Amino acid sequence: MSPILEVKNLYKNYGSTEVLKDIIVSIEKGDFLVLVGPSGCGKSTLLNCIAGLEPITGGDLFIGGQNMTNVSPKDRDIAMVFQSYALYPTMTVAKNITFGMKVRGIDQATQDAKLKHVSTQLQIEPLLHRKPGQLSGGQRQRVAMGRALVRDPKLFLFDEPLSNLDAKLRVEMRTEIKALHQRLGASMVYVTHDQIEAMTLATKIVVMKGGVIQQIGTPAEIYNRPANLFVADFMGSPAMNLIPAKTKKNGKGTQIEIARNNADPIVLTEKRSTDLPENIIIGVRPEDIVDAAFARTDDTQQADCMIDIVEPAGADTFAVMQLGGKHVTARLHAETTAAAGTSQRLAFDLGKVSYFKPETGLRLN
Amino acid sequence: MTDMSYAPTRTQSPTTKLVLRFVLYILLALFALFYLMPLFVMITTSLKSLDEIRTGDLVSLPREVTFDAWRTAWSSACTGIQCEGVRPYFLNSLLIAIPAVLISTIIGALNGYVVAQWKFKGANIFFALLLFGCFIPFQVVLLPMAIVLGKLGISGTIPGLIFVHVIYGLGFTTLFFRNYYVSIPSELTKAAMIDGAGFFRIFWSIFMPLSLPIIVVSVIWQFTQIWNDFLFGVSFSQAGTQPVTVALNNIVNSTTGVKEYNVDMAAAIIAALPTLLVYVVAGKYFIRGLTAGSVKG
Known part of the structure; x- marks a missing residue:
């Protein structure tokens, strides 16, 4: 069976500015694809291109196996949820949801049945006769979802649908969207600048920067094996520690030396990769630097580190120190004994470490 | 830079406030009168007979209200050679x-x-x-x-x-x-x-x-x-x-x-x-x- 969405070598220019460069991505039925990147990376433009709201400059676009490159948005069998919800202000909730069916000349009985089904599903029946202006942000969000769901399209498109909600509601709606995806088994493309949203929702993530795809992969792949420094820094919170280091080879493997102010360098031994250049940047997630006292595996290497700042966050305590000229964050146990200005024995887990080439920023291992 | 908001040092007594308010309304009323005067003259003049206009005062009220002028203006006043009013x-x-x-x-x-x-x-x-x-x-x-x-x-x-x-x-x-x-x-x-x-x-x-x-x-x-x-x-x-x-x-x-x-x-x-x-x-x-x-x- 052909992929539900296939983007082949898509280019998009505004005048002489290249906004999207050689985008290649495809998803299967039931996939939840998240486009993530900083603002201005072209993720929303790509979504608009998929929707047909922006003409594309080069390449092809297939939805459900059909070439949709030059097909108008209404014939692409898609539904879209917008950041501002884009509810029709003069229409009631019910009219908002059925507008699409009315335009397409679907008979009243079907309209009513579908409206009832969707409003039950989203628990918005009490709101059906209100105008969008009388709804709260979360309720508007639901109505916007209802308008998309009622179409029962091949592909759902979401353009930062949660970014206008307050933090608590955002988390709630995130869970709800995920539940909806699991229940419907629908194919979705979702744009966000929030990497946590991307990680929690996606079955497949596309990380973009400057109109170019940086990496495509499952959330786990993106998180554990970032393809370059940009992805490593962008995905994950707190961000991955990216520490400049020098390598030396000896019999046991490769010695990795991290310079410190006012102290001897930390020396870690990498037993696997033997083919590292002299200067590298090592990427360690904060959760791979823990209290030596609480270390789970024996496969860790320990060092005493001077802690500069301690940030208790409830479940964990974050400790910030200075390594290789960079701030490095460690994710310590909530009951850690670490205190600012004192030395603490920490355990470094190199099991999931990433190595990058400083000149190109590309992953080495 | 410090706080730029201006606090008046002189506080006004209630009487001063009242007087100022009064002066304000008088002024406003005068302006309104000034602007309404032409309309007043137009309406009163249109309701007077020609005799009264010739003998009377421009701003006085009509002694005898007559709608003859309105009828004439509407249907029989002359615009050049035709006399059909407006x-x-x-x-x-x-x-x-x-x-x-x-x-x-x-x-x-x-x-x-x-x-x-x-x-x-x-x-x-x-x-x-x-x-x-x-x-x-x-x-x-x-x-x-x-x-x-x-x-x-x-x-x-x-x-x-x-x-x-x-x-x-x-x-x-x-x-x-x-x-x-x-x-x-x-x-x-x-x-x-x-x-x-x-x-x-x-x-x-x-x-x-x-x-x-x-x-x-x-x-x-x-x-x-x-x-x-x-x-x-x-x-x-x-x-x-x-x-x-x-x-x-x-x-x-x-x-x-x-x-x-x-x-x-x-x-x-x-x-x-x-x-x-x-x-x-x-x-x-x-x-x-x-x-x-x-x-x-």
Whole structure:
């Protein structure tokens, strides 16, 4: 069976500015694809291109196996949820949801049945006769979802649908969207600048920067094996520690030396990769630097580190120190004994470490 | 920089406040009186008989109220050689103003919708040129317009005057609607496109229902402009198609013998009534429409 969405070598220019460069991505039925990147990376433009709201400059676009490159948005069998919800202000909730069916000349009985089904599903029946202006942000969000769901399209498109909600509601709606995806088994493309949203929702993530795809992969792949420094820094919170280091080879493997102010360098031994250049940047997630006292595996290497700042966050305590000229964050146990200005024995887990080439920023291992 | 807010050192006593308030109201009342005086004189004069005007005081109330002057002004005052009052010309003005207002408002709404929501290549230049049209003085277009009307075969006719007013009003109506529609998020159009609605469907179902305040602004503005227009009316009309403003001028200027001030005043009030009426009926929307900004929802 052909992929539900296939983007082949898509280019998009505004005048002489290249906004999207050689985008290649495809998803299967039931996939939840998240486009993530900083603002201005072209993720929303790509979504608009998929929707047909922006003409594309080069390449092809297939939805459900059909070439949709030059097909108008209404014939692409898609539904879209917008950041501002884009509810029709003069229409009631019910009219908002059925507008699409009315335009397409679907008979009243079907309209009513579908409206009832969707409003039950989203628990918005009490709101059906209100105008969008009388709804709260979360309720508007639901109505916007209802308008998309009622179409029962091949592909759902979401353009930062949660970014206008307050933090608590955002988390709630995130869970709800995920539940909806699991229940419907629908194919979705979702744009966000929030990497946590991307990680929690996606079955497949596309990380973009400057109109170019940086990496495509499952959330786990993106998180554990970032393809370059940009992805490593962008995905994950707190961000991955990216520490400049020098390598030396000896019999046991490769010695990795991290310079410190006012102290001897930390020396870690990498037993696997033997083919590292002299200067590298090592990427360690904060959760791979823990209290030596609480270390789970024996496969860790320990060092005493001077802690500069301690940030208790409830479940964990974050400790910030200075390594290789960079701030490095460690994710310590909530009951850690670490205190600012004192030395603490920490355990470094190199099991999931990433190595990058400083000149190109590309992953080495 | 420290706190810049200014705290007055002198506190006013309640009496001073009261006196100031009093002075303020007196001033306001005087201004109102000043502006209402001409209207007062017009109304009282129109209700007096000619004898009373000649013998009486300009500002005094009529000793004997008579509507003769109004009747004369409406149906038998002479505009040159014809003596039919302002009635036929009043009708002409309605025949010109109503279609011209409707057409220019509808086209302006469509123009504004396109310029604000369907950005095409050169949309900004198109809009700038259209705006430029607002600032061209009437006198400049008289000759070219006369030639165009002649070529179209509608010179001296009511459709000709409608045409002139529609063309001249488009710059303003487009500006009104464009500025109103530009505050409506473009996502609304996109959502409707995906829902399957086309260009006109979106305009009709989404934008029109939002547009009442700005339609009122456009209608008031256009009606006032077209109804009060004299220059186009006098230039592009002929006997039988003149609007009321031209007729009023003729009544006032072509009397022989005794000047019938009461008739002149009555005719002037009649000519001014429709614009006054439009403003009174729709005025609150006018203010609201001019200041209307974003559409929430």
